[in-house]
Structure formats: structure tokens, C-alpha cells
Amino acid sequence: MKNKKMTYILLAGVVVVWGLIFLRIYSSLFSDSKEITSSKPVIRGKQDFFKKDTFVLVAKYRDPFLGGIHISSNSVGLKEKVNKIKSKPVVVKPKEPEIQIDWTVINYVGLIKNRGSNKNVSLMNIKGKEYLMEEGVVEDGVKLIKNCKDSVKVVFCGKEKFIKRN
Template sequence: MKNKAMTYVLLAAVIGLWGYILMQVFNSLSSDSTIPTTGKRTFGEQEMNLSFYKTKNTGALLLNYSDPMLRNQTHEELTEPLVVESNTAIDTYVAPQPYEPVPQIDVQYLGYIENLVDKRPTAIIQIEGKQYMMNNGEHQSGMKLVSMTKEYIKIKIDNMIKTIYKNEN
């Protein structure tokens, strides 16, 4: 009987101890605390004696040396003054033609499939809202399919090659 009573007392002490430990852990993790926490300073500020450092006497820079890149070259001085004709640039100015951007074609690369027999890839492309199945070198709506991979296709429109990446939507 004595052992049973001691077991219950020790069990209550262990449960109480673990309850206290868990309460401390949860209280430290919660953000409800209004008390700011600060770290303790474990070191004191010390005055530093820097009198043993001495400054170097570097002197002044000498800037009257010759340029090492132009050492073997001679320069010619202008003997006559430079004459600038006035208004020549303003009189001969021609305004550039306004730039009209090339209209863009809405092209999206949706994916590709392979032919089961000859393993030839066929791209699925959406041009201006319509879907087409194209192979390398084929033309459609003023566009030529130059090359294709799983990630992107290269197309040629108006002698310009553009790379279009696959839509992931």
C-alpha cells in the first residue's frame, strides 16, 4: 500500500512538472505578451587607448608629371582660330519620318504532339484566336514555323524571327 501511494504522489509531481514546462514553452511562443524582451549585456563598454598608433607622414602629392600615355606624342597647337559657321546645322536639319510600328499578330504556343509512326513533332499554335497544327516550315496567316522544342517555338514574321514560349495556363 505504501508503494501505491508513493507512485500516485510521484505521478502527480511528474504531471505537474511537465505541465509547468509546457506552459512556459507555450507562453514564450505566443505573441500575447506585452512585456518587451531585451537581451542582457554581458560585456561592459571599455575605453580604448589608441595613443600607440602614429599617423604616417605621407606628404603632398606631386601632380606636375607628364602623361605616360602621351609621352612620345607631340601635340599641334592651333595657329589660326577655329571658325564656326552659324545656323548651318539648323538650316540643314531634316525631320525624321514618323515611325509606324508593325502590327503585332497574337500567337500563342499551346503545346506539341508527336506522330506515333515517325515520331515527327507537330506544334499546336493559336493565331488570332484560331488553333492550328503546324510542322516545321509550314506557313499560316503570314507566319512561318521555323523550329520547335517542348518549351518554345521560333516563328518568322515579316523577315523577323521571334521566339514564343509555351503557355503554362
């Protein structure tokens, strides 16, 4: 009996809350006043929003590496150092065009495990031909580095990549 009373009390509370929500929505949608009121008056005119702030940094602190007091240099000295750094010529080496490798010609079909010798042999499809490959074997320019259950690590055109099973 105690649970029923609590259910009815909670149900009444939910109905009251949703009733208030719908009442506010209804009153805001169908109210006659279309005027927006503001609690703060709007002041128009020339106002100085940005005031120039002047300050000077005093960086007199102990240098944690040298142990002495750090003396800050003036701004003229800093500008000269920056100009010296910028005036050095920068030598840019032209980039060699990166070789685009078509990895779609290599497919990993599956793994065969020989129970007698405990060796793993991968079934690979390279350029439309199927090969049985062990680790370290090179076939059609593709070297098999490592066998895994779901992928193999191969080297092709000097680049290494893991290829997942189809």
C-alpha cells in the first residue's frame, strides 16, 4: 500500500510540472504584448571603451640555471637581435617528389598453420597471382616481414606497411 501512495504522489507532481511548462509555452505564444522591455536603459553617444594601458615589466628574478639575477635587456637590443636573426639567408632544399605506391595490388587472403612443423604460411594475392609465403620470402617485389592472424607486414618499393585480411 505504501508504494501505491508514493506512485500517486509522484504522478501528481509530474502532472503539475508539465502543466506549468505547457502553461508558460501557451502564454508566450498567444500573448497580446509584442513589446520587449529592458531593465537597463540604453545610453547612446561617444564612449571611450578602450583606454590605453601602460605598464613596465620588472623582470628581476633569479636565473634557475645560472643562479644569478636576470637583467632584462632594453627593447632596442631585442630589435637588433631579431633583425640579425631575420637577415640570415634561408636555404630551402627542393623536395623530392614522393613516390606514390599502389598498395591495392597486394591482398592478404589468409593464414595457413602447419601443425607438424609449427610454421605459418600466408596466402597472398599479388598483382592477380596467388603465392604461399613464409616470413622473409620475396615474391614479385614484395617481401613478407611478419605473419599475424589478421594482417601481415610487408615491404614493397622500400616502404613497410601492414595489410589487413580481406
